[in-house]
Every structure is written in structure tokens, then in C-alpha cells.
Amino acid sequence: MALACSAMEKRLMIRAGIYGATGYTGFELIKLLHQHPQVQITFATARSAAGQRLSDVFPTLLDVPLIRAEDADLTSVDVVFCCLPHGTTVPTVQQALAAGTRVIDLSADFRLHHADDYARWYGNPHTAPELLKEAVYGLPELHRAHIRGARLVANPGCYPTSVILPLHPLVQAGLLADRTVIVDSKSGVSGAGRSLSLKTHFGETHETFSAYNIGRSHRHIAEMEQETGTQIIFSPHLLPVYRGILSTMYVNLIPGTEPDTVREAYGLFADEPFVRLLPAGRLPELRHVVHTNLCVIGLHAVDVAAGRYILVTVEDNLIKGASGQAVQNMNLMFGLDETTGLC
Ligand SMILES: NC(=O)c1ccc[n+]([C@@H]2O[C@H](COP(=O)([O-])OP(=O)(O)OC[C@H]3O[C@@H](n4cnc5c(N)ncnc54)[C@H](OP(=O)(O)O)[C@@H]3O)[C@@H](O)[C@H]2O)c1
The missing domain is CATH 3.30.360.10 (Dihydrodipicolinate Reductase; domain 2)
Incomplete structure (x- = not known):
């Protein structure tokens, strides 16, 4: 019993924050992280539902308070997931990285390596081109080694x-x-x-x-x-x-x-x-x-x-095409078995 307890105590718990928790990928991610044995959801943000609880928006047993993105304490988490519309994530990603928090962005904002390509396909200049160079395209089957050490992972479309x-x-x-x-x-x-x-x-x-x-x-x-x-x-x-x-x-x-x-x-x-x-x-x-x-x-x-x-x-x-792949990337980034919490 004592051995089992000390093994439990030593097990890494990843503190995660989720931006856009009331969207389709955000809610799917919350469901996956809720059953993940080594993740604690520390905050979840919402825009129109800020101030409510997740169980008010989706009447399930999953219950997390929904806060405004501006009120999220980035120093309280090890990783954030951005489940926000494309074109909106740059400021959040910049703040998270500045706070020393690793980021998995589910939007398209960091998937392209070159700012010219981003401008051509998305119609606007990228506002943080230096981060495009740093971001790792988060397809584990192609880029596993780079994902492990990444601060910023761009989850694929x-x-x-x-x-x-x-x-x-x-x-x-x-x-x-x-x-x-x-x-x-x-x-x-x-x-x-x-x-x-x-x-x-x-x-x-x-x-x-x-x-x-x-x-x-x-x-x-x-x-x-x-x-x-x-x-x-x-x-x-x-x-x-x-x-x-x-x-x-x-x-x-x-x-x-x-x-x-x-x-x-x-x-x-x-x-x-x-x-x-x-x-x-x-x-x-x-x-x-x-x-x-x-x-x-x-x-x-x-x-x-x-x-x-x-x-x-x-x-x-919503899983391999978004939130499941994001959990697979998180597992790699934090040295866990890649399949933890996934099936
Ligand atoms: N759906 C998919 O299958 C899929 C797959 C791969 C990647 N993605 C990408 O993942 C991201 C999220 O997709 P989704 O399908 O989950 O989107 P969604 O269902 O539309 O949810 C978006 C979330 O972001 C919030 N939000 C909307 N506009 C915002 C803004 N300007 N600032 C801050 N928060 C805002 C929404 O809150 P409100 O409800 O209050 O507006 C909601 O919580 C997108 O970039 C999408 O391209 C989606």
C-alpha cells in the first residue's frame, strides 16, 4: 500500500488550461482530459458563456467553471490548448509562451512555416512570423522527435x-x-x-x-x-x-x-x-x-x-483530426506514453 501511494505521489500531473472550452473541439478536449490519468484541468475559458459552468452549457456531469480568457492565470498551468477560431490565437500564444507555458494550438494560425504562405492562403500578414519558424507541425507520425521538445505545437487540420x-x-x-x-x-x-x-x-x-x-x-x-x-x-x-x-x-x-x-x-x-x-x-x-x-x-x-x-x-x-491528436502531442511533450488517455 505504501509503495502504491508513493508511486502515485511521484506520478507527473500536468496542469492544463483550455481556451474556447465551449466549442466543439474544446468540449471534446475536456472530455478526453477529464479521463486522462495525469491531467488536471486548471482553467477553462469561454467567451459568451464566461461566468457560467460547463455543466450549464452542456448538461453533463463534467463540471468546470468557465472564466474569461483575460482572467486566466498562465502561471498556474504547464500547458494551454487554444481551441479558438483561426486568426484569434496569436496574442494568447504570445502571453502563454512569455509566462513559460507550453502551447498546443488547434487553430491554423501556426501550421505554415513561412509567413508568405500564410499571407497567400489566409489573406492577412502573420502578426508573429518569428513564432511560425519555431512552431512544430503536430503530426506525431511525422514529427515526433521535434514535438517532444517543442514550446509551441501547431495541431494539424x-x-x-x-x-x-x-x-x-x-x-x-x-x-x-x-x-x-x-x-x-x-x-x-x-x-x-x-x-x-x-x-x-x-x-x-x-x-x-x-x-x-x-x-x-x-x-x-x-x-x-x-x-x-x-x-x-x-x-x-x-x-x-x-x-x-x-x-x-x-x-x-x-x-x-x-x-x-x-x-x-x-x-x-x-x-x-x-x-x-x-x-x-x-x-x-x-x-x-x-x-x-x-x-x-x-x-x-x-x-x-x-x-x-x-x-x-x-x-x-474531432479526435484524430483535432482534440485527440492534441492530447497525443501533449503526451509526447511531457514524456508520457503517447497513447495515455486515448483509444
Ligand atoms: N471542428 C473541427 O473539426 C476542427 C478540427 C481541427 C481544427 N479545428 C480548429 O480548432 C479551432 C476551434 O474549432 P471549433 O470547431 O471548436 O470552433 P467552435 O466550435 O466555433 O468554438 C470556438 C470557441 O472559441 C470561442 N470564441 C469564438 N470566437 C472567439 C474570439 N474572437 N475570441 C475568443 N474566443 C472565441 C467560442 O466561444 P463562443 O461560443 O462564446 O463564441 C468557442 O468557445 C478552430 O481554429 C478550428 O479551425 C477544428
């Missing part, structure tokens, strides 16, 4: 996670004959966040299906290209479900590349806890991954002689 992971092994193995990849993705409506908008309310999304921002206009293309070195033609779609992303990628490999050779390339992910390649003949479905931190990949040979293959991936946009 939901669509990009589902696209970069399946393309990365093919790029690493030098199997792409054509670096232009056509990507067709479908996302549940929660991908757009909780704020009201005409295009995402029930009457506009229920029992219909639509494409949007097709071609070269969606901002997530920037990080897909940065991380894979490919050129992406991207067609996102709004799927009338709450959560989940299914992405389909059409790739031209070196003519004659056999399916076994392609599968060997995915050996790169053999020890990855949250990435799976399905056996030949099987394709992934959303219902098998929602509420998990998994990204599951299916591979289909269309024409081996011509090198044409199709990849299909699924993930939960």
Missing part, C-alpha cells in the same frame, strides 16, 4: 491529417510518379465549428450533400502540400453527419508498382498506435473510427501496369 498520413509513406518510398494528387474529402458538419452559419445549420445540411471550395481554394491545401511536397487538387464535401471525415485520394505511382510494394511502404507505420492499413479488399468506414484517435487507411489497385491506385482514409475530425 482535420482534412490534412486524413490526407498527409496516407500520402507520407508513398512519398518517403519514392513511389509517386506524378506529384499531383486528386483528393476528394467528405466531412461531418462539426468540422465547421459550433458557431451559427447558414451553410451548416440543420435545414441546409440534412438529407442533402454538397461540395464546396473545390479545386485550389481550400486553405487546408497549404499544409497538405507543405507536409507532403505534392500538389493537391482538393474537393471537400459537407456530409450530413455530425462527425467523421472520409478522404479518397487518386494517386499515380511508378508504372508496374505491385500492391505488395505499396504495402511495404506502409511498414513505416507498423509501430504507430493510431494508424492502420487495412488488408487487401477491405475499405474503411466512418462508424469504425468515430470517437477514436485512429486514422484507418484502405488501399485499392486500379491498374497496376499504369500505377494507378486509390487510397481511402477515415478519422474522427
